[in-house]
Each structure stands twice: as structure tokens, then as C-alpha cells.
Amino acid sequence: MFRAKTFYLAQSAELPAAWVTLANRSGCRWANSCIPFIQKSFRTGPKCRERTAPSPCRDKIMGEKEPPGALVYDIGGAFGVPESHVEFLKKHFDLITMKEFHKNKEQLCEKIRSIFVFELRPVVDCELLESLPRLKVVGNSGVGVDHLDLKLISSYGVKITNTPHAVSDSTADIGMALMLASARRLVEGCCIATSPDTTHFAADWLGVEVTGATLGIIGMGSIGYKVAKRAKAFDMNILYHNRNRRKEEEEAIGAIYCKNMQDLLQQSDFVMLVVNLTPETHKLIGKRELELMKPTATLINISRGAVVDQDALAKALQKSVIRAAALDVTDPEPLPRRA
Numbered sequence: 026m027f028r029a030k031t032f033y034l035a036q037s038a039e040l041p042a043a044w045v046t047l048a049n050r051s052g053c054r055w056a057n058s059c060i061p062f063i064q065k066s067f068r069t070g071p072k073c074r075e076r077t078a079p080s081p082c083r084d085k086i087m088g089e090k091e092p093p094g095a096l097v098y099d100i101g102g103a104f105g106v107p108e109s110h111v112e113f114l115k116k117h118f119d120l121i122t123m124k125e126f127h128k129n130k131e132q133l134c135e136k137i138r139s140i141f142v143f144e145l146r147p148v149v150d151c152e153l154l155e156s157l158p159r160l161k162v163v164g165n166s167g168v169g170v171d172h173l174d175l176k177l178i179s180s181y182g183v184k185i186t187n188t189p190h191a192v193s194d195s196t197a198d199i200g201m202a203l204m205l206a207s208a209r210r211l212v213e214g215c216c217i218a219t220s221p222d223t224t225h226f227a228a229d230w231l232g233v234e235v236t237g238a239t240l241g242i243i244g245m246g247s248i249g250y251k252v253a254k255r256a257k258a259f260d261m262n263i264l265y266h267n268r269n270r271r272k273e274e275e276e277a278i279g280a281i282y283c284k285n286m287q288d289l290l291q292q293s294d295f296v297m298l299v300v301n302l303t304p305e306t307h308k309l310i311g312k313r314e315l316e317l318m319k320p321t322a323t324l325i326n327i328s329r330g331a332v333v334d335q336d337a338l339a340k341a342l343q344k345s346v347i348r349a350a351a352l353d354v355t356d357p358e359p360l361p362r363r364a
């Protein structure tokens with residue numbers, strides 16, 4: 026289901042070798058699951074203030090003689106909505122790319138009723154909001170909306186939608202894949218197996234076991250719980266830290282609640298981050314937290330790059346404060362390449 030997968034040892038980027046990065050987990054399901062939310066917002070009609078007087082062009086749109094305009098960054102290409110989504114989207118919207126919009130702002134600004142944000146683009150800033158007087162909704166193709174200025178967008182009377190649960194399974198799978206890959210040194214093993222320089226396989230080249238190991242999940246939302254269920258099947262002991270205790274889930278999988286994150290960090294062999302990025306979780310894991318972890322522990326991040334203090338992590342890996350890090354997300358993405 027992944028649109029693009031890049032699985033590489035982060036040696037090529039400015040990172041220590043122990044960093045394993047899996048980038049671009051974006052699921053194709055995002056686009057499809059976003060549509061119902063956008064349509065619902067049109068049907069119910071947000072209680073937004075109209076910013077300009079009705080115009081003949083607008084009346085035509087409201088009369089549904091033609092589909093509403095949806096602004097997208099691009100179609101296809103490196104940052105556009107994938108071609109495979111376009112047929113479906115076009116059944117409901119007139120897709121207008123940013124390039125087309127910039128060329129013909131005066132006419133198109135009246136037609137655009139929604140912005141479809143795919144892979145963080147287009148950037149919805151004040152300038153764009155000012156130029157779209159008929160905008161009703163910003164539909165985000167993903168769960169996390171940390172890249173959107175919710176306050177600013179709402180101040181324009183514009184609704185914001187996301188796609189909760191659409192990628193929960195995929196993301197939980199990635200969490201497990203990263204944990205297993207880093208435990209069993211899968212990427213390094215693959216490099217050794219395919220390297221022209223390999224003459225023999227070292228007998229002591231082993232990873233660590235996940236069976237019987239302790240997994241500490243930070244953030245027991247729907248993705249965290251899905252990770253826990255998967256880890257249970259691998260006979261792992263599960264600890265979790267969450268703002269609120271989740272007794273029902275806890276009992277269902279036999280997890281132990283750690284009110285203090287510190288306890289979880291000290292006891293876990295694998296620590297998996299599954300929180301939203303908010304001001305409270307920004308750099309949640311820094312030098313102090315890394316030093317609390319076992320030197321044999323692995324940090325796995327499937328939330329957002331900025332949840333980890335990357336400089337502190339790089340130093341911790343260089344000094345073997347922890348065993349490894351397996352990252353689905355970084356800040357920025359992708360990380361800068363070496364010159």
C-alpha cells in the first residue's frame with residue numbers, strides 16, 4: 026500500500042551508521058479516505074463567515090452545475106497528488122494545481138472551495154487563505170495536522186479535516202518492521218549479503234531477540250494499541266506511557282501502565298514513539314531521556330521527527346548511550362545528504 030518506500034542505512038546521509046531510516050510511509054488510502062470528509066463539509070456547510078459578496082461565478086458553483094474546485098499542489102511528479110488518485114478525485118472535484126492557480130488567480134479564486142493537502146503541500150499560509158475567498162475546507166491526507174496552522178485556518182472560517190485511522194495499520198506495521206529490522210540487523214545483513222566484497226559470513230554476527238524482550242510504547246492511541254497487539258504476538262512484554270490510562274486496552278493485551286515515562290525508559294529494550302507532535306511532545310526525547318534508556322536499548326520513532334532531539338540522538342548513538350535508532354520520521358525529511 027505504500028506509495029514509495031526507501032529503506033536504507035542512513036550512512037549516506039549525515040547520520041551515524043546505527044540510524045536506520047524508513048521514509049515515506051504515506052499510504053495511498055489517504056487520498057480516498059479524505060474525500061468523504063471533504064464532501065461532508067460541503068454538505069453540512071461550515072458556519073463560516075462569507076468573506077466577499079456572492080458572485081455569478083459562485084452561484085454557478087452553488088448550483089452544482091460544475092464540480093467544486095479543489096486546489097492541489099500538483100498532479101504527479103515529486104510532490105503532487107499521485108496520478109493513481111486523480112481519476113477518483115476528478116469524479117468529485119475540478120482539480121486545480123498551484124501552477125494553474127498562479128496563472129489565473131482572478132478567475133480560479135472564486136472556484137476553489139477546498140485545498141487538498143497531500144504530503145504537506147501546498148503550504149496553507151495567510152497569503153493563500155487571503156487569496157481564496159470561497160474556501161470552505163482544508164482536507165489533509167493524513168492523521169497528523171502538525172504542519173497546518175489550525176488557528177490561522179479556522180480564523181478564516183475554514184474547516185480542517187484529516188483521515189483518522191486510515192493509516193493506523195500501516196503505521197503499526199512499519200513500527201514492527203523497524204523494530205524487527207533493527208533487532209535482527211536486516212539492512213546491514215542485506216548489504217553484507219549483496220556486497221561484492223563479502224567473502225564469508227561472520228558466525229558472531231547476530232542481532233538481538235524481540236521474543237521475551239520489553240517494548241515500551243509511548244503514546245497508546247489507536248496506532249500504539251495496534252503496535253501492542255502485534256508485539257503481543259511476538260511474546261514481548263509491553264509497557265506503555267500515555268496521558269490517560271487505557272485500562273480496557275491494557276487488560277486486553279496484558280500491558281503495564283507506566284505513569285512516569287522515566288520508568289518505561291529505564292525498563293524497555295525497545296522504546297517506540299507513537300505520539301502526535303504537539304508543543305508538549307516537541308523534543309520529548311532528548312539527552313536526559315536517552316541517558317535513562319538501557320545501553321542495549323533501541324529507539325524507534327514512528328511519530329514525527331521533531332518528537333526527538335536529533336542532535337542529542339546523534340550524540341547518544343556515537344557514544345553508544347543506546348544500541349540503535351530505527352526511524353520512520355526525521356526532521357527535516359529527508360535529512361540533508363552529504364555534499
Ligand SMILES: O=CC(=O)O
Binds near residue numbers: 170
Ligand atoms: O504520518 C502519518 C499521518 O499523519 O497520517
